[in-house]
Amino acid sequence: MDESRPIFVQIAEQIKNDILAGRMAEESQVPSTNEFAAFYRINPATALKGVGRLVEEGILYKKRGIGMFVAPGARQRLITQRREQFQAEYLRPLLAEASKLGISSQQLAEMIAKEGVR
Amino acid sequence: MTGTPVIQVDGLTKRFGQVTAVNNVTLSVTENKIYGLLGRNGAGKTTLMQLLTGQEFATSGSIRVWGEHPVENAHVLSRVSFIKESQKYPDDFKVKHVFRSAPWFFAGWDADFAARLIEDFRVPLDRRVKKLSRGQLSAIGVIAGLASRAPITFFDEPYLGLDAVARQTFYDRLLADYAEYPRTVILSTHLIDEVSALLEHVLVIDEGRILIDEDAETLRGSATTIVGARAAVDGFVADRDVLHRSGLGGLSTVTVTGLSESDRAAAAAAGLELAPVSLQQLVVDRTSGIPTELEQSA
Amino acid sequence: MSTPSITHRAETTGAFARILSVVRLQLVNPWTIVIWPWIIMGIIFIANLVIWWILSLSLGPEVIASEASGGGGVEINGGSLYIFIYMMVVAIMAMNLTFSFALGFGATRRDFYLGSALTFVLLSAMYAVALAILAAAEKATDGWGLNGHIFRAVYFGDGGFLANLWIFFVLFLFFFFVGAVIATVFVRWKATGVTILACVVALLLVGVAALIGLTNNWGTFAGFFVHWGFLGSYTWSLVITAIAALAGFFILRRATPRG
Numbered sequence: 230m231d232e233s234r235p236i237f238v239q240i241a242e243q244i245k246n247d248i249l250a251g252r253m254a255e256e257s258q259v260p261s262t263n264e265f266a267a268f269y270r271i272n273p274a275t276a277l278k279g280v281g282r283l284v285e286e287g288i289l290y291k292k293r294g295i296g297m298f299v300a301p302g303a304r305q306r307l308i309t310q311r312r313e314q315f316q317a318e319y320l321r322p323l324l325a326e327a328s329k330l331g332i333s334s335q336q337l338a339e340m341i342a343k344e345g346v347r
Numbered sequence: 348m349t350g351t352p353v354i355q356v357d358g359l360t361k362r363f364g365q366v367t368a369v370n371n372v373t374l375s376v377t378e379n380k381i382y383g384l385l386g387r388n389g390a391g392k393t394t395l396m397q398l399l400t401g402q403e404f405a406t407s408g409s410i411r412v413w414g415e416h417p418v419e420n421a422h423v424l425s426r427v428s429f430i431k432e433s434q435k436y437p438d439d440f441k442v443k444h445v446f447r448s449a450p451w452f453f454a455g456w457d458a459d460f461a462a463r464l465i466e467d468f469r470v471p472l473d474r475r476v477k478k479l480s481r482g483q484l485s486a487i488g489v490i491a492g493l494a495s496r497a498p499i500t501f502f503d504e505p506y507l508g509l510d511a512v513a514r515q516t517f518y519d520r521l522l523a524d525y526a527e528y529p530r531t532v533i534l535s536t537h538l539i540d541e542v543s544a545l546l547e548h549v550l551v552i553d554e555g556r557i558l559i560d561e562d563a564e565t566l567r568g569s570a571t572t573i574v575g576a577r578a579a580v581d582g583f584v585a586d587r588d589v590l591h592r593s594g595l596g597g598l599s600t601v602t603v604t605g606l607s608e609s610d611r612a613a614a615a616a617a618g619l620e621l622a623p624v625s626l627q628q629l630v631v632d633r634t635s636g637i638p639t640e641l642e643q644s645a
Numbered sequence: 646m647s648t649p650s651i652t653h654r655a656e657t658t659g660a661f662a663r664i665l666s667v668v669r670l671q672l673v674n675p676w677t678i679v680i681w682p683w684i685i686m687g688i689i690f691i692a693n694l695v696i697w698w699i700l701s702l703s704l705g706p707e708v709i710a711s712e713a714s715g716g717g718g719v720e721i722n723g724g725s726l727y728i729f730i731y732m733m734v735v736a737i738m739a740m741n742l743t744f745s746f747a748l749g750f751g752a753t754r755r756d757f758y759l760g761s762a763l764t765f766v767l768l769s770a771m772y773a774v775a776l777a778i779l780a781a782a783e784k785a786t787d788g789w790g791l792n793g794h795i796f797r798a799v800y801f802g803d804g805g806f807l808a809n810l811w812i813f814f815v816l817f818l819f820f821f822f823v824g825a826v827i828a829t830v831f832v833r834w835k836a837t838g839v840t841i842l843a844c845v846v847a848l849l850l851v852g853v854a855a856l857i858g859l860t861n862n863w864g865t866f867a868g869f870f871v872h873w874g875f876l877g878s879y880t881w882s883l884v885i886t887a888i889a890a891l892a893g894f895f896i897l898r899r900a901t902p903r904g
Contacts, residue, residue: 234567234568234623235564235565235567235568236544236564236567237564262526263523263526263527266522266526267519267522267523267526269544270518270519270522270544270545271522271544271545272381272522272544272545272546272547272563273522273525273526274380274547275544275547275563275564278564397901400748400751401753402748402901402902403901404899404901419753419754419755419898420753421660421663421752421753421755421756424751424752424753425663425751426751427751428750428751429749429751430749431749434745434746434749435742435745435746435902436742436746437674437738437739437742437743437746438738438742439674439676439677439738440673440674440746441674444673444674447673448666448669448670448673448750449750451666451669451670452666452670452747452750452751452752453750453751497751
């Protein structure tokens with residue numbers, strides 16, 4: 230856990246990464262908040278807050294008396310969300326920097342092609 | 348989710364002669380949360396806990412535990428566990444006598460759990476308490492506190508003399524047992540970095556006063572250190588709540604609270620560097636007393 | 646908030662159970678409070694027997710018989726006195742360190758004091774019965790066949806089994822509760838308190854002695870003991886015991902366990 234951000238945000242992101250990477254399949258059960266708490270050595274209330282945030286976002290859903298499950302379509306929604314984030318957090322600063330340095334769209338496209346997307 | 352308050356303290360003061368150990372403290376403790384009572388040595392942590400458990404008598408102010416006075420109140424005290432760091436044991440006691448008598452005083456005592464903890468911490472049952480090392484003595488307090496399963500459990504600097512492995516064992520057992528048997532835990536410590544993730548709520552006490560009474564998650568990341576050219580930094584922090592200031596040549600480092608997203612963007616635009624402040628650093632900054640001095644001299 | 650009131654009622658009926666918990670705590674290590682005292686008692690007893698035996702070999706039994714019963718020369722009868730002093734020390738330890746420990750376990754001062762007092766009464770009864778039986782056995786065997794006096798020392802008188810039992814009982818109570826009050830003074834006011842207490846008691850004793858001496862009442866004073874006899878005079882110690890017990894209670898009610 231890093232100290233700069235609330236732990237519950239980091240827990241939520243960790244779960245999202247696991248879903249994106251396919252480590253947590255849709256409709257599969259996620260660990261209980263107590264299991265998260267024990268694993269990350271954090272307060273269970275904090276783990277609950279992180280998981281609760283994902284329920285609000287519709288990434289996880291609750292089966293009463295059983296536990297938390299990954300919502301159907303969660304992965305796709307996360308990909309869409311991340312793509313939007315990618316645009317905002319990486320692409321726009323990239324373009325801003327490029328224009329500062331006088332790099333044209335043409336030159337930028339060439340640079341990207343040269344680096345290649347894995 | 349505010350929850351039921353189990354402890355309510357109002358205007359609590361405790362003086363020992365000229366020394367005011369606890370100074371006009373008002374706070375409320377919510378059921379089934381883990382609290383960190385943080386502060387420097389001699390800040391008043393132990394005295395506050397002794398007041399809450401009826402071991403000390405208040406000079407003024409009121410304390411309510413489950414709505415009742417704790418002092419000489421068996422109804423309250425039978426559900427409270429407080430093995431303090433400086434706990435005295437009868438001279439003739441061996442470790443086994445401590446754990447043999449504990450169930451007579453704690454209704455929720457779990458003998459199996461205690462036996463597992465005794466193994467975890469490798470406490471020698473047949474040794475006299477007087478002959479134990481500092482770490483083993485701490486382990487006894489930790490085991491008694493955990494296995495008592497008291498609805499309110501106080502841990503007063505529970506780790507003194509414990510090595511890193513034993514401390515981690517304590518944190519792990521505490522979390523696991525707390526998850527299974529939720530209860531109110533108040534943990535006094537100055538090893539803040541180690542326990543900060545365990546806490547749900549933070550109380551910082553300094554010179555007998557409560558400086559911070561805040562949700563741990565709200566507190567985390569609430570302070571930011573700004574580094575940059577002195578003039579730029581000074582301009583940026585002019586109207587802000589400054590916790591700490593230091594400088595080297597033309598470079599200035601200032602810790603402030605309450606930066607919004609737009610503040611961060613503005614700082615970045617001004618060429619300032621932002622760094623997160625850990626809970627421990629925050630407490631150090633708040634309790635070291637340096638910022639006010641510097642601000643006055645500045 | 647209706648549930649707390651229910652548990653409150655249930656726990657109030659448990660007041661005696663809580664006091665019994667303190668009794669059990671005080672007795673959790675029987676070595677200190679029962680086993681060691683008897684081992685030491687046994688050693689003193691055997692040592693006395695050996696001395697009497699050696700003396701009877703060298704001097705002849707008649708000499709020992711006349712000297713022991715006459716309270717002269719070679720009589721050794723301090724053996725049983727030690728156990729009273731030992732119990733005073735037990736009381737001091739029980740009220741000092743066990744107090745801090747019991748409060749750590751959530752006991753109230755009231756329950757702790759009452760439980761400890763009950764422990765002292767029980768121990769007094771147990772030791773009194775044991776000593777009275779030993780005194781009777783000593784009498785029946787003519788001083789263990791050697792005319793020895795250890796459980797029937799002159800200062801206990803010898804008014805028969807019941808009188809011995811009573812005297813031992815009130816004496817144990819006296820030493821336990823005097824020990825207890827000294828310990829509570831220590832817990833509350835530390836060494837300074839005990840020093841002041843000792844000075845006050847010494848001054849009181851000197852004052853009383855001076856009062857008796859100046860008013861030429863030593864005769865009346867001695868007459869008191871003659872009038873009440875062994876049994877009655879020892880019974881009067883209960884007044885001091887009761888004062889000590891009550892004082893201990895009120896002193897401890899405001900005491901704090903501090904390092």
